[in-house]
Amino acid sequence: MSDGDAGRESILLFLVQITARVVGFLGLVYFARVIPQSELGIYFLFFLVIQVSTMVGNLGMGQALVRRIGEGERQSELFTVALTVIGSVSLLATAAFYLFKPTISEYIGATVPGLLAIATATWLVADLVIKTLQAEDRVLASGLLQLLQDVVRVGAGVGFITYGFGPVGLMYGVIIGFTATFVVGLPLSNLSVAIPAKSDFERVFSISRYTMFFGPTNFIYFWLDTFLIGVFLTKAAVSSYEVAWQTTRVLIIATMAINTTIFPKISRWASNGDYEEIERIVPGSIIFGLIFPLPGLVGLTVLNEDILRLIYRPEYVEAAIPMAILAGYMAVESVQRVGNSILTGMDRADVPFRSRLVGVTLAIVLNLVLIPTYGLVGAAVATFSSKLLDTLYQWISIGGLLDLSLPIKSVSWQLISATVMGLSVASLTTVLAPLTLPTLFAIVFTGAGIYAVLVLLDPDIRQVVDQYLPVSLPAV
Secondary structure, three states, X not given: OOHHHHHHHHHHHHHHHHHHHHHHHHHHHHHHHHOOHHHHHHHHHHHHHHHHHHHHHOOOXXXXXXXXXXXXXXXXXXXXXXXXXXXXXXXXXXXXXXXXXXXXXXXXXXXOHHHHHHHXXXXXXXXXXXXXXXXXXXXXXXXXXXXXXXXXXXXXXXXXXXXXXXXXXXXXXXXXXXHHHHHHHHHHOOOOOOOOOHHHHHHHHHHHHHHOOHHHHHHHHHHHHHHHHXXXXXXXXXXXXXXXXXXXXXHHHHHHHHHXXXXXXXXXXXXXXXXXXXXXXXXXHHHXXXXXXXXXXXXXXXXXXXXXXXXXXXHHHHXXXXXXXXXXXXXXXXXXXXXXXXXXXXXXXXXXXXXXXXXXXXXXXXXXHHHHHHHHHHHHHHXXXXXXXXXXXXXXXXXXXXXXXXXXXXXXXXXXXXXXXXXXXXXXXXXXXXXXXXXXXXXXXXXXXXXXXXXXXXXXXXXXXXXXXXXXXXXX
């Protein structure tokens, strides 16, 4: 696949994923407005528990499957290996939910072991189907499945809330969304169930013995802070922090799209020894991956309180500073995801394994120390600091494996453009204060326009964006 084809596939996937994020964001806004803050916290803690069970229970099958199926040998047998593993894990998770029902129910604030078990199983199967399509290099189909999942989840959740189900209705929506994903997705794959050999298990586990650690470390990065907020603080605080988290996650959509597209290609290039191809595609991936996180970081720092107060509800303003810090986390996460795709695709999953050991150790220590004292701000600082250390470790290692030319000039221009945008937004905020929802959106669109005009003045950035857009940019 040519650069142009890869770029257009990435932008189409980006458009699909941004649509999914918009659907999820609108759902979050609606749920935050109609469900009391403490009750919404019950749903977030339910989601946290199934997130833990699926991240741990996945055992690294997803990335291992993409890597091995991409080699083109015994693909159906490898798929069956993964299906067997997650089926066994689902049974173990179900037993654990019922065995520890009193403790889990007290933590969540609701007794729902059956829903936890069903949600875990359906999530694992849905994720396996999506990863299988990615392994077959059908990343756009996998993106459309994720969009379907969000649309069904939000739509079902709204329906159940309308009929008075409260946070339990959101739990039903999650399960229905996952179920729709694998029911629709399974027929799209060319793979089927086949009897695997011992060697097939060995091939998968030779990768997953490292990538299985990604799940628990992802939990620590994305959910340990929320988990400990649920332990040390209140369910209302959980809601505020999760609203901040979910708002910032839209910033890494471009990185998610391009990583999903290039990871199978990196795997093939590495298998063929074409390391020059990997080196060539990395600078553009970094530039495109940061095209949204950097202005997002600046914009959320300036408008954090107004966004939480006007889009959600005034009680969520307590998460204003954490949201700005988490936006910084997303900028670092964008760079880290590119590095992780490079290393895993090159069959060097041992490097992110070690880097995450370092990062999660710091995350655990800092969260335990900072949350009881500094609350939500402490949680955000702990999570950001650990991710930064993890990312630096990975990229230092990549520098020893590849001869890379990092796009320092272009990234610097992105920062300058974002800073000018931020100053303009701050000025408009002062002039138009107090803000209303219409004026907030007007300021956001104005800031986005300023950033777009400035950032595209850099020829390298313009070339990358033009490559990844389905239509050409107008000449300047």
